[in-house]
Amino acid sequence: xxxxxxxxxxxxxxxxxxxxxxxxxxxxxxxxxxxxxxxxxxxxxxxxxxxxxxxxxxxxxxxxxxxxxxxxxxxxxxxxxxxxxxxxxxxxxxxxxxxxxxxxxxxxxxxxxxxxxxxxxxxxxxxxxxxxxxxxxxxxxxxxxxxxxxxxxxxxxxxxxxxxxxxxxxxxxxxxxxxxxxxxxxxxxxxxxxxxxx
Amino acid sequence: xxxxxxxxxxxxxxxxxxxxxxxxxxxxxxxxxxxxxxxxxxxxxxxxxxxxxxxxxxxxxxxxxxxxxxxxxxxxxxxxxxxxxxxxxxxxxxxxxxxxxxxxxxxxxxxxxxxxxxxxxxxxxxxxxxxxxxxxxxxxxxxxxxxxxxxxxxxxxxxxxxxxxxxxxxxxxxxxxxxxxxxxxxxxxxxxxxxxxxxxxxxxxxxxxxxxxxxxxxxxxxxxxxxxxxxxxxxxxxxxxxxxxxxxxxxxxxxxxxxxxxxxxxxxxxxxxxxxxxxxxxxxxxxxxxxxx
Numbered sequence: 001x002x003x004x005x006x007x008x009x010x011x012x013x014x015x016x017x018x019x020x021x022x023x024x025x026x027x028x029x030x031x032x033x034x035x036x037x038x039x040x041x042x043x044x045x046x047x048x049x050x051x052x053x054x055x056x057x058x059x060x061x062x063x064x065x066x067x068x069x070x071x072x073x074x075x076x077x078x079x080x081x082x083x084x085x086x087x088x089x090x091x092x093x094x095x096x097x098x099x100x101x102x103x104x105x106x107x108x109x110x111x112x113x114x115x116x117x118x119x120x121x122x123x124x125x126x127x128x129x130x131x132x133x134x135x136x137x138x139x140x141x142x143x144x145x146x147x148x149x150x151x152x153x154x155x156x157x158x159x160x161x162x163x164x165x166x167x168x169x170x171x172x173x174x175x176x177x178x179x180x181x182x183x184x185x186x187x188x189x190x191x192x193x194x195x196x197x198x
Numbered sequence: 199x200x201x202x203x204x205x206x207x208x209x210x211x212x213x214x215x216x217x218x219x220x221x222x223x224x225x226x227x228x229x230x231x232x233x234x235x236x237x238x239x240x241x242x243x244x245x246x247x248x249x250x251x252x253x254x255x256x257x258x259x260x261x262x263x264x265x266x267x268x269x270x271x272x273x274x275x276x277x278x279x280x281x282x283x284x285x286x287x288x289x290x291x292x293x294x295x296x297x298x299x300x301x302x303x304x305x306x307x308x309x310x311x312x313x314x315x316x317x318x319x320x321x322x323x324x325x326x327x328x329x330x331x332x333x334x335x336x337x338x339x340x341x342x343x344x345x346x347x348x349x350x351x352x353x354x355x356x357x358x359x360x361x362x363x364x365x366x367x368x369x370x371x372x373x374x375x376x377x378x379x380x381x382x383x384x385x386x387x388x389x390x391x392x393x394x395x396x397x398x399x400x401x402x403x404x405x406x407x408x409x410x411x412x413x414x415x416x417x418x419x420x421x422x423x424x425x426x427x428x429x430x431x432x433x434x435x436x437x438x439x440x441x442x443x444x445x446x447x448x449x450x451x452x453x454x455x456x457x458x459x460x461x462x463x464x465x466x467x468x469x470x471x472x473x474x475x476x477x478x479x480x481x482x483x484x485x486x487x488x489x490x491x
Contacts, residue, residue: 022477026470028421030428030444031462038455137336141425145448155337156429159344167344175333 017082024079029138033072033145040068069146073138077131084127088120095119121192129185136174228478234471238464242288253283253438265456272456274446283438284461290350290439291420291468297354298419302361303412307404309362310369311396315377324370327363335360336422340431348434353426357419368411372404406483413476417469424465440465 092098093116101111143152151170158166265272265280272280309327313320330338335357342356376382377400385395426432427441428448435442440461447457 022473023466023470026417026473027466028424028462028469030425031458031466034444034451034455034458034462037451133334133336136334137425140336140340140429144429155340156431159340159429159431162344164344167341171333171337171341174337178334179332 014086018086021079021083021086024075025083027075029072029076030141030145032075033069033142036068036072037145065146065148069142069148072145073135073142076138077135080127080131080134081124085120085124088123089116092116092120118192122189125185125188125192129182132178132181136178225478225481227474228482231471231474231478234467235475238288238468238471239292241285242292245285245289251279251282253278253286254436272454274443274450274454274457280443280457280460283443284440284464287438287440287443287461288464288468290433290437291423291465294350294354294357294423294439295416295420295468295472298357298361299412299416301354301358302365302415303408305358306362306365307369307408309366310404311373311400313366314370314373315392315396315400320370323366327366330359331363331367335364335418336425339422339426340429343426343431348432350433350437353423353432356426357422360422361415361419365408365411365415368407369404372407373400376400376403410476410480410483413472413479417472417476420465420469420472 089112098111098116101115106114139150140152140155142148143150144156147153151173154166155170157163158170274280274283309323313323333341338360339353339356342359343352346352346356382395382399385399390398423432423439424441424444427439428445430445433439433442435446443461444458447454451458
C-alpha cells in the first residue's frame with residue numbers, strides 16, 4: 001500500500017491510503033477489536049465472537065477463531081508500515097537512477113518493485129523491527145479481548161494477581177524476543193544494502 | 199476569518215505568527231486536529247457544566263439502560279451514567295497525555311544535552327537507555343505499574359520512564375550533529391563558556407524536533423494509558439478514565455456495546471487529532487524530520 005501511495009503521490013489513491021494510515025494508527029487496538037466483533041460476529045454472525053480452539057479440534061475451528069484477532073492486531077502495524085514505506089519510497093523515487101530505469105523503458109512495476117522498493121527497504125525493515133514492540137503490546141490487549149489463552153493473557157492475569165515471578169518471566173521472554181528480532185533486522189541490512197558492513 | 203486573523207496579526211509584526219498562520223493554511227488537516235483537540239480540552243475543563251451528573255453516582259435500579267434522552271450514552275451495570283463518565287474521563291486522558299509529553303521531553307532533553315556533549319556521561323547514560331529500550335514501552339509501563347499501586351500519578355511516571363529513552367536518543371543525535379556545525383565552533387573559538395553554548399546555540403535548535411516528538415508522545419501516552427486501564431493495571435477503578443469505562447464494559451459488550459463504543463470514539467478522535475497536529479507540525483517545522491520518523 002505504501003508503494004502504491006508513493007507511486008500515485010498526491011492523487012486520490014495516495015490520499016486514501018494515508019487517511020487509512022493516520023486513522024489506523026490512532027484507533028486503539030481494543031476499540032478496533034470490539035468494533036470488529038460487533039460488526040462481523042454479532043451483526044453479521046459470520047465468525048465466532050471469542051475463544052480459542054486447539055488445532056487438534058480441526059483446522060477450520062482453529063483458523064476461524066484467529067481471523068478477527070489477527071485482523072485487529074494487524075491494522076495498526078499495517079498503518080505504520082504503509083506510512084514509512086511511502087515516505088521511504090518518495091525519497092528513492094526522486095533519485096536519478098529511477099529516472100534512468102524509466103528512461104530505458106522498464107515497466108512501471110519493474111521500476112517500483114525491482115529498483116525503488118529494494119533501495120527503500122532499509123528504513124522499512126527498521127520500522128518492522130521497532131514495530132514488533134507494537135505487536136507485543138497488541139498481543140496482550142488482543143488476547144484479553146478475544147479470550148485467547150496465550151502469553152498476553154497470562155501477562156494480564158499475572159498483573160491482576162500481583163504474581164511477580166510470572167510478570168518477570170514474561171517480560172524477560174518478550175524483551176529477549178524483541179532484542180533478537182532487532183538483531184536479525186540489523187543483520188539483514190547487509191543483505192539489503194551491500195555497502196553496510198559490520 | 200483567515201483574512202481577519204492575519205490583518206489583526208500583521209500590526210504586531212510577529213514573524214512567528216505569520217509562519218504559524220501560513221502553516222495552518224497549507225495544512226488543513228492540522229486545523230482539524232487543533233479544532234478537535236481544542237474541543238476535547240474544553241470538554242475536559244467544562245465537564246461539570248455539560249449537563250453531567252456525578253460520574254460515580256450509582257443507581258442500581260437504572261442499570262444497563264440503553265442510550266436514551268435521559269441517559270445519552272446509556273448506563274453501566276451499576277447504573278452510572280456513561281455520558282458523565284466519558285466527559286469526566288477526558289480529564290484523565292488529556293492530563294496523562296499532556297503531562298507525559300511534558301515530563302518525558304524535559305527529562306529527555308536534559309539527558310540528551312548531557313549525553314550529546316559530555317563523552318563520559320554519554321557512555322554511562324546511553325547504556326542505561328539501551329537497556330530500557332530493549333523492553334517494549336508498554337510492557338515496561340505494565341511492569342512498573344505492577345510494582346506500584348494504581349494511581350494517576352504512577353501511570354504518568356510509568357509511561358514517562360518508558361518514553362524517556364526515545365527522546366534522549368533523538369536529542370542526542372541532534373546535539374551530536376549540531377556540535378560539528380561552524381557556528382558552534384565559532385562560539386568555542388570566541389571563548390564562549392560551555393553552559394552558554396548549550397543554552398544559546400544548541401538548545402534553541404532542539405525545540406523543533408522536541409515539539410514534534412512531544413506531540414507523538416502525547417498521542418501514544420493516551421493510548422498506553424487506555425491500554426493499562428483496560429487490562430486493569432492503570433488508573434484505579436474509582437476514577438473514570440476512558441480505558442476504565444471500556445474495561446468495565448468488557449464482560450457486557452454483547453448486551454451493552456455502547457459502554458465500549460462511546461469512550462472508544464472519544465479516545466480515537468482525540469488521538470487522531472493529536473496525530474494530525476503532530477504531522478502538520480512535522481511538515482511545517484522540519485521536512486527532513488519526516489524521514490527519521
